[in-house]
Amino acid sequence: MAVASTVVYEYLRGKKKFPHVWCPGCGIGIIMGALLRAMADLEIKKGDVAMISGIGCTGRMPVYCDFHTLHTTHGRAIAFATGIKLSKPDLKVVAIVGDGDGLAIGGNHFIHAARRNIDITTILVNNKIYGMTGGQYSPTTPTGKFATTAPYGNLEHPFDAYLLAKGAGANFFARSSVYHATQLQVLIKKALLKKGFSVVEAMSNCHTLYGRLNKEGSAVQMINWFKDHAVNVNIAKKKTPEELEDKFITGVLWEDNRPEYSEQYEALIDRLGGRKKEEKPEAEVVKQ
Amino acid sequence: MSENNVRLFQGNEACSFGALAAGVNFFGGYPITPSTEIAEILARELPKRGGHFIQMEDEIGSIAAVIGASVAGAKAMTATSGPGFSLMQENLGYAFMIEAPCVVVNVQRGGPSTGLPTKVAQADTMQAKWGSHGDYNPIVLTASSVEDAYYKTIRAVNLSEKYRNPVILLLDEVLGHMREKIHIPEEDEIKIVNRLKPTVPPEWYQPFEITPTHISPMAGYGEGYRFHMTGLTHDPWGFPTAKSSEIKEKMDKLMLKISQNVDDISTYKEEFIEDSHIIVIAYGITARVAQQAVRIARHKRFKVGLFQPETLWPFPDKGLKKALENANLAIVAELNQGQMIREVQRLAPKKTKIVGAFRYDGELITPDEIVNKIKEAN
Known part of the structure; x- marks a missing residue:
């Protein structure tokens, strides 16, 4: 880790963008670090990456990363990313979404990008709450947990993003947490290499809001909770549902090899002979 | 002009072929009466020309994909009608904010709500101007014949590229579906405008550079320039700002790049x-x-x-x-x-x-x- 830690500077936008907006102890920085190290491991060039985010704490990540970065509207990162990937299929497209951003307001785009199986690597930062707006319950807030809009405990049932992604047709789903930074890095690397719609769910801590409202303690205590409650997918197979009740499963949970959308579309262009017609008439350049 | 170039076209067909003539190479859309023919035609024609079509999951996604493609470097367009146009408003505001060239065709039908899907109206006249929240300056064109729909679509694409601004083309159900004779011009008769590209070294590039014309050069993705764009009010580098002077500068830029050029943009008969x-x-x-x-x-x-x-x-x-x-x-x-x-x-x-x-x-x-x-x- 000590060696790897300097690698991230290569991918960051330099000192003038720091300090970042996240609370001290927030897990998003760990996730960003894991993503950048995964990029470094794969020797991906900065100019070949488009990073698109929505709104929320997670949505702020692209400010710090030295790629083509687009901070879009709430919930729509994956839809913007779809347009980018389809029109520039050579780019490595990464969508950064939160649990409210990606699964509530952006749930429809998540489902349909998975169904289309377009080659976007989605990092789903799941801290089980809306952080930026001050602690409202999200689609991943467990039943009974407290939020500012669930003052008597959450009556709703949370999403399992794994079942959602798998059911909708994604090619890859993995989960890890901010405690498991190295595993997270490895999983993101796998997701980046995987053709098709790939999702890495990174369980993160919001001690400022979720932790405080649910008496789960400081950042350290919450990150320790991830350590104590993570079960690797291979071990989980041998456990009973009762044994897994308050646990979360990590590792590669789902992998498939369905054809990828933008590759299919490029093949269609070739089949129709569209490639040769790409040259455009001489354009008048706008005078400034 | 040869007789071979004469067609009997619907307004929606004229709009679609006008878009292709103007160099549109990306269309993201969602089926909605009475604009659907535009999506159908471009689904058929774009891949034949190396362009891209996608049917998104809703109109919010359509305009998002269009803006994404535009930022990446494409000439991008969508077409919709009343309810879809309403759904697009938030992301349309985003396109104004990040100054992304794109064209939104609204084939108007009766409203409010589902209203009259197959009947004509011009009731989105004000929504086209004021539909999204905040202060922005849209360019809105209209057309009154099938041939006009062809040329106004070309003009919409050209103006969006020239001013780095979304352009809305207001058609209507009758024009979209009526058939008239139209002369398709030769390719070299059509004037095409492309967005201004940066020429500065990448480390100097500001995607929202303050210029005398208030129009900033726009790099596409993968062209050697890495930059940030956000719907948050931003400085010339594209990063969020809370400084009053920079906020005002940005807001003025959005207004002035259009209002200083009314004579170039605004036409009448x-x-x-x-x-x-x-x-x-x-x-x-x-x-x-x-x-x-x-x-x-x-x-x-x-x-x-x-x-x-x-x-x-x-x-x-x-x-x-x-x-x-x-x-x-x-x-x-x-x-x-x-x-x-x-x-x-x-x-x-x-x-x-x-x-x-x-x-x-x-x-x-x-x-x-x-x-x-x-x-x-x-």
Whole structure:
């Protein structure tokens, strides 16, 4: 880790963008670090990456990363990313979404990008709450947990993003947490290499809001909770549902090899002979 | 012009082929009556030309994909109608904020809500100007014939590229579906405008650079320039700002790049204005009807002229002011309960009586209805 830690500077936008907006102890920085190290491991060039985010704490990540970065509207990162990937299929497209951003307001785009199986690597930062707006319950807030809009405990049932992604047709789903930074890095690397719609769910801590409202303690205590409650997918197979009740499963949970959308579309262009017609008439350049 | 280039086209077909002629190479859309033919035609034609079509999961996704493609470097467009246009408003505001060139075609139908999917209206006149939250300056074009739809689509794409601004093209159900003869020009007869690209070294590049024209060069993705864009109010580098001076600078930029160029953007047509003290004002399909009404009324010895805004926003203020200089009566014909008439009220001299000829029952206004208004009010 000590060696790897300097690698991230290569991918960051330099000192003038720091300090970042996240609370001290927030897990998003760990996730960003894991993503950048995964990029470094794969020797991906900065100019070949488009990073698109929505709104929320997670949505702020692209400010710090030295790629083509687009901070879009709430919930729509994956839809913007779809347009980018389809029109520039050579780019490595990464969508950064939160649990409210990606699964509530952006749930429809998540489902349909998975169904289309377009080659976007989605990092789903799941801290089980809306952080930026001050602690409202999200689609991943467990039943009974407290939020500012669930003052008597959450009556709703949370999403399992794994079942959602798998059911909708994604090619890859993995989960890890901010405690498991190295595993997270490895999983993101796998997701980046995987053709098709790939999702890495990174369980993160919001001690400022979720932790405080649910008496789960400081950042350290919450990150320790991830350590104590993570079960690797291979071990989980041998456990009973009762044994897994308050646990979360990590590792590669789902992998498939369905054809990828933008590759299919490029093949269609070739089949129709569209490639040769790409040259455009001489354009008048706008005078400034 | 050879006879081979003559077609019998629907307005929606003309719009689609106009888009292709203008160099549109990305379309993201969602099925909605009465605009669907545009998506169908471009789904068929774009891949044949190396372009990309995608049917998104809703109109919010459509405009998002269009903006994404535009930022990446494509000439991108979508087409929709009432409900879809409403759904697009938030992301359309985002496109104004990040100054992403793109074209949104709204084939207008009756509203509010689901309204009249297969019937005509011009009731999105104001929504096209004010639909998204915040201060921004849209360019809104209209068309009044099938051939006009072809050329106005080209103009919409060119203006969006020139001013790095979304352009809305307001068509309507009748124009979208009616068939007329159209001459398709040769490729070299069409003037195409491409967005200004940066020439500075990458480390100097500011995606929202302050320039005398308020238009900043725009790099595509993968072209050697890495940059940030956000819907948050931002500095010239594209990063969020809370500084009053930078906020004002950005807001001024959004307004001025359009308002300083009204003469280039805003066009109108006139007929029989010089000798007339009655002026009929109408746009789009209603202008076609008004043209006939003016002819009938002149035949009956009324001194009537026609003023037709081709660009709705920015509104052709100067042109209308001049047209109404000697007018005692202005008849505003539109397919709604009175939207464009507000602009006429704003611009007309005090002596001019302003009368609306509105129809909002899903049918076109007839020439006789306009003639009767002239007779009644004169």
